[in-house]
Amino acid sequence: MEKRILGRTGLEVSRLALGGLFISEYGGEFEQSKKAAFKALESGINYIDTAPAYFDSEKVLGNIIKDWPGKLVISTKLGGRPTPFNPQDKKMLIQSVEQSLENLHRDYVDILMIHEPDRTNEYAWWTDELNYEGPVLEAIDEMKKSGMIKYSGLGGTTAHELARVVDSGKFDVVLTAYNYSLLWREAQYEIIPNAIKHNMGIVCGSPLQQGALAMRHDEEVNHGAPWIAEPRRQQLKALYKLLDETGMGIVEMAIRFVISNPSVSCVLTGSRSEKEFMQNLEFVEKGPLPADLLKKLDEIYAIVPFRPSLEYFTLPFGNKTKGQNPYY
Numbered sequence: 490m491e492k493r494i495l496g497r498t499g500l501e502v503s504r505l506a507l508g509g510l511f512i513s514e515y516g517g518e519f520e521q522s523k524k525a526a527f528k529a530l531e532s533g534i535n536y537i538d539t540a541p542a543y544f545d546s547e548k549v550l551g552n553i554i555k556d557w558p559g560k561l562v563i564s565t566k567l568g569g570r571p572t573p574f575n576p577q578d579k580k581m582l583i584q585s586v587e588q589s590l591e592n593l594h595r596d597y598v599d600i601l602m603i604h605e606p607d608r609t610n611e612y613a614w615w616t617d618e619l620n621y622e623g624p625v626l627e628a629i630d631e632m633k634k635s636g637m638i639k640y641s642g643l644g645g646t647t648a649h650e651l652a653r654v655v656d657s658g659k660f661d662v663v664l665t666a667y668n669y670s671l672l673w674r675e676a677q678y679e680i681i682p683n684a685i686k687h688n689m690g691i692v693c694g695s696p697l698q699q700g701a702l703a704m705r706h707d708e709e710v711n712h713g714a715p716w717i718a719e720p721r722r723q724q725l726k727a728l729y730k731l732l733d734e735t736g737m738g739i740v741e742m743a744i745r746f747v748i749s750n751p752s753v754s755c756v757l758t759g760s761r762s763e764k765e766f767m768q769n770l771e772f773v774e775k776g777p778l779p780a781d782l783l784k785k786l787d788e789i790y791a792i793v794p795f796r797p798s799l800e801y802f803t804l805p806f807g808n809k810t811k812g813q814n815p816y817y
Contacts, residue, residue: 490533491773493754496690498640498661500562500599502536504748505773508694508757509539512553513546516761526553528763532770535559538664538692538757539593540566540604540644541585547592555594564662565589566644567625568604568612576612579624579631586637600662601629602642607650621657642690646802652679658687666694667802669753671702671743672724674790685752693747694757699803702743705729706806714806718797727789735782741772746786749777 491504507529512522526537537554539546547565554561568574570585586601603625605611615623632638642662645651655663656679663684668676676693684691697703706714710725717725732739747756756773760766778786 490535490770492535494690495536495562495662495692495754496684497688498600498690500640500690502562502690502755503534504755505534505770506536506538506692506755506757507534508759509537509546509550510543511759511761512539513544513549515544515546516759519549519552521762522549523553524763525760525766526550529758529760529766529770530554530557530559530561532766536562536564536755538564538694540568540602541570541589542566542568542604547589551593551595562599563593563595564600564602564642564664565593565598566602566604567628574612576614577616577624579628582625582628583632583637586632590637597636598638600640600642601632601638602644602662602664603660604644605646606643606654607645607647621654621659626659644694648675649679652683655680655687655689656683660689662690662692664692664694664757667698669693669747669750670696670698671728671746671786672721672790672793673698673796675795681750681752690754691752692755692757693753695759696744696747696756697740697759698743701804701806702739705732705739709806714804716801716805718793718800720793721797721800724789724792727792731782731785731789740768741775742778742782742786744769744772745775745778746783748773749783 492501493504495502512526516522537550539550567582567585575581589598603614606614609618614625615621629641640661642664643654643660644664646666648668665676665680667673681691707729710722747753758766758769760769
């Protein structure tokens with residue numbers, strides 16, 4: 490498994506990393522999750538990302554990795570625990586990480602990320618939203634000094650707002666989700682350049698756009714999906730045409746596109762099973778896409794360079810209940 494340096498942390502992480510959302514009750518039975526995780530570790534994956542918000546992922550992962558003999562890089566997050574959650578309560582934040590350590594059977598976590606630092610309506614992290622000051626920074630500093638955590642990071646899903654937090658220069662790693670994939674690339678405008686400027690490690694989540702790129706949806710794209718914007722429809726048609734021309738599967742193209750960016754340290758796989766993981770691993774080991782194919786993908790991406798107004802965060806393909814005007 491190819492390794493990359495995770496920015497200024499100096500940590501060496503596998504090009505393909507294990508996302509913890511599906512290593513939980515959400516993803517399936519424990520034994521299925523255990524088999525998928527062990528196959529990942531045996532294949533050379535050494536970076537695992539989880540969060541308190543990912544159902545029981547911390548506990549499931551903790552029970553899987555507690556006897557693993559190799560060195561692992563573990564990241565988890567602040568946010569959502571305990572309930573009710575108060576992001577301005579420093580003591581509560583430290584207690585949340587203490588719970589994470591207990592769940593994970595670890596003495597420390599390598600990277601502690603602030604979950605959704607860019608969505609202040611969800612978590613009011615900041616007392617100063619322009620300069621990104623708040624008790625969470627005091628808590629992170631205390632936990633670094635005590636050895637509970639090694640590095641800090643940001644895990645977000647917006648484009649412009651997350652980029653501003655990144656540009657504060659106060660964090661070591663950024664995990665950007667839903668914003669860097671075949672057809673959704675908002676992260677390339679500000680998030681990735683700002684992270685490069687501050688020598689931050691860059692982790693990409695949701696390379697399959699939470700299922701929109703996990704399989705083809707030809708029938709809906711051609712004859713259904715009334716909620717989809719017409720430019721997006723034409724873009725998907727162009728992508729499917731390119732897939733037909735190349736003979737490449739959509740999942741392979743999606744994953745290899747993300748690793749084609751040399752600035753991306755690693756990409757998360759949300760594998761639910763051993764079979765899914767092995768498939769994703771095979772694609773990563775094929776390496777970046779050829780330059781001519783990347784150029785064609787750039788042309789297809791340019792059809793819709795930004796999300797259409799009110800586009801669903803994750804496209805609801807297969808949901809028969811979505812009608813012409815699902816927003817009101």
